[in-house]
Amino acid sequence: MTPAPAVPLAPVVPHAPAAAVVAPPATVPEPRAEPVAPAAEAKADPKPLATKRSKGPDWWLMLKAFLTKGRGIASFAPSSRFMARKIIDGIDWASAKTIIELGAGTGPITAELVKKARPETKVIVIELDPNLCGRLQERFRDVPNVEVIQGDASKFGDLLAERGIPNVDHVLSGLPLPSFPQALRAAILATAARTIAPGGTFRQLTVMPLVYYKMYRQYFEDVRFRFVPFNLPPGGVYVCRGFRG
């Protein structure tokens, strides 16, 4: 017999009460034609949702994704605002034209980016998981300089090229890079190195402080680690410059 899962994978929704039964009228009135709004007057939605609506609070969406995908998500909770602020700390907002975020989850870092970025700074956000991406699209659909893409961040070079964007100022990554196959990780970092403009950075969050410092040093000349104690679990950010190639 298969044991029942310890944690329910979806919230249990109680059945709605049955609709009250109403007796039909003795005579059925003629249906009246309803005025139809002309199509041209219908309000255009500037960013229609490409994915389904995601229900529940952010922590629940992340926990659910973690329980079903494990290492592909890497963290059971969204980053704290301390982590989100630390990863964007030191960005020159006056000069930044494009910032790309890879593996945005429910958007705690995106939210801080939106607070700081000028309206002229393009913020491109990529998330693979459709439920998490649905949350991002709902949350940032009214922010004109934010584009949320549901897709594989390892293809972000192509996604930039399709949009005619030759380079970016900073790459912020929440991707679980250490659990990616070595060749894929190297390819993502090589794309970052190719697309980051001079003076830019690759920034990677982690919930295993300093454990992968040596790994990032294999790829970058200059790696600084910023510890973030107020996160669940405590973590930090690698800020990397000078790709070794």
Ligand SMILES: C[S@@+](CC[C@H](N)C(=O)[O-])C[C@H]1O[C@@H](n2cnc3c(N)ncnc32)[C@H](O)[C@@H]1O
């Ligand atoms: C550790 S979570 C970080 C989420 C968010 N940035 C935060 O700080 O709370 C990693 C995220 O990367 C996403 N991810 C994993 N592989 C991906 C891929 N190949 N392309 C895009 N997103 C990916 C996961 O779905 C997850 O949302």
